[in-house]
Ligand SMILES: NC(=O)C1=CN([C@@H]2O[C@H](COP(=O)(O)OP(=O)(O)OC[C@H]3O[C@@H](n4cnc5c(N)ncnc54)[C@H](OP(=O)(O)O)[C@@H]3O)[C@@H](O)[C@H]2O)C=CC1
């Protein structure tokens with residue numbers, strides 16, 4: 305690694321190589337990532353720059369990386385591309401408000417510098433004119449930075465509906481590739497949904513696979529960028545506490561839950577085509593399940609980790625209809641972009657069973673819903689009752705280990721203790737690790753920030769491999785086809801409720817025992 309390109313103001317523990325800081329820690333060594341010196345300039349191209357995701361997530365994530373010194377002005381340029389006719393300043397004005405959110409006034413100067421890095425190119429997604437113009441602009445930028453031909457890096461972020469991925473990828477392949485023989489690269493980031501079922505996903509994978517190899521494709525699932533999801537591997541495999549307990553002998557059931565307290569606002573048209581299983585469960589919750597249930601990987605190399613995720617997905621048994629409850633919130637169909645006869649679930653509880661030595665008989669309950677009573681995502685691991693319980697604890701509740709992904713990241717263990725005082729009474733209490741309290745000086749990065757950084761570093765661990773995607777669709781496709789054919793219908797539920805009561809009944813049938821009279825309240829700073 306050359307010291308010439310090491311910048312002194314790089315964040316602690318990081319080394320800047322060619323405008324992007326590479327991690328200088330033991331993880332990188334373990335992952336066996338090649339810290340190749342990258343001297344070419346970096347062009348980040350956001351396709352679909354006029355859209356919702358680009359303004360709410362992609363540009364803010366790039367801005368945060370810039371603010372923290374991970375993207376260097378001397379090397380980086382950002383291009384927005386879409387059909388809408390906009391000037392550079394129009395695009396900057398559109399996204400400015402989203403970048404200012406939560407930023408202090410002292411960031412105004414940094415924001416102005418960041419916005420100056422952004423250029424906009426207008427063009428269609430299926431004709432070469434726009435892409436040739438884009439290529440010309442990227443090349444001009446590369447020449448202006450004295451980048452050696454072939455050493456430049458081009459990251460294309462497809463913030464677009466998946467229907468246009470094949471044509472956009474073809475256009476990039478034919479018109480905008482960097483020459484890779486001199487250490488430069490071209491990488492493509494694609495957003496979910498990757499298909500609607502097994503066949504469409506495989507078709508899409510084949511189409512993209514003809515244009516780019518697996519090392520160039522980054523299928524993003526932003527749940528894999530969340531702090532506590534990234535912690536799962538460390539938590540499970542670096543702690544002696546958990547190793548002997550994490551199995552069917554001790555664990556009764558596991559819930560992975562996503563709740564939102566708002567409906568499909570503004571995205572009804574998209575959502576109605578997909579529904580909650582395709583939008584949340586088949587991807588985000590299933591990815592979390594993989595990390596909770598997989599065996600220890602041989603090493604931290606991305607391929608070893610993804611190999612284990614595929615194995616656990618392939619061990620999931622076919623879903624039975626009696627293990628599913630669907631719901632649709634009242635008022636969902638008032639959205640003019642949603643069909644009056646829509647059968648699309650906005651809520652689902654699905655119980656999965658993993659047929660292997662560790663998990664046989666342990667239900668994995670995946671639950672997701674929109675327009676519910678609160679916004680929360682968590683993993684709830686419920687342990688079996690204590691055998692020969694002399695304290696009659698069963699009446700109070702079981703041990704639970706809860707990993708709160710959001711909001712207020714935390715881990716807590718619900719356990720039974722002696723109630724403080726003269727009497728010998730038991731109560732439910734908790735061992736609590738609340739991140740807000742424990743890590744007061746740390747700003748937890750946004751998932752997109754972390755994942756975009758990974759794409760630039762070439763780290764595919766937190767991205768979905770093609771065979772993983774296939775295995776995930778194999779689990780859900782039969783159920784989804786049956787729902788699409790009207791064989792299962794959603795039960796109406798009131799917005800702001802817990803969802804259909806039938807879902808709680810399914811939970812109880814699966815073995816979950818609710819603790820009554822006790823809730824954990826996230827501690828706050830005094
Ligand atoms: N928005 C979100 O919160 C999330 C989105 N995603 C995924 O990210 C991707 C982008 O999402 P989002 O930004 O919401 O999408 P948008 O509907 O906002 O579309 C993005 C841009 O794509 C162009 N576009 C829209 N519809 C079409 C079409 N039918 N054919 C060609 N171009 C079209 C438009 O640009 P123009 O007309 O200017 O060319 C639009 O500005 C999708 O795959 C989505 O599923 C994933 C997670 C969350």
Ligand SMILES: O=C1O[C@H](COP(=O)(O)O)[C@@H](O)[C@H](O)[C@H]1O
Pocket residue numbers: 526564583584681
């Ligand atoms: O992918 C999606 O995720 C969001 C929820 O993301 P979160 O990080 O805020 O939990 C969801 O609202 C959206 O429907 C879905 O497409």
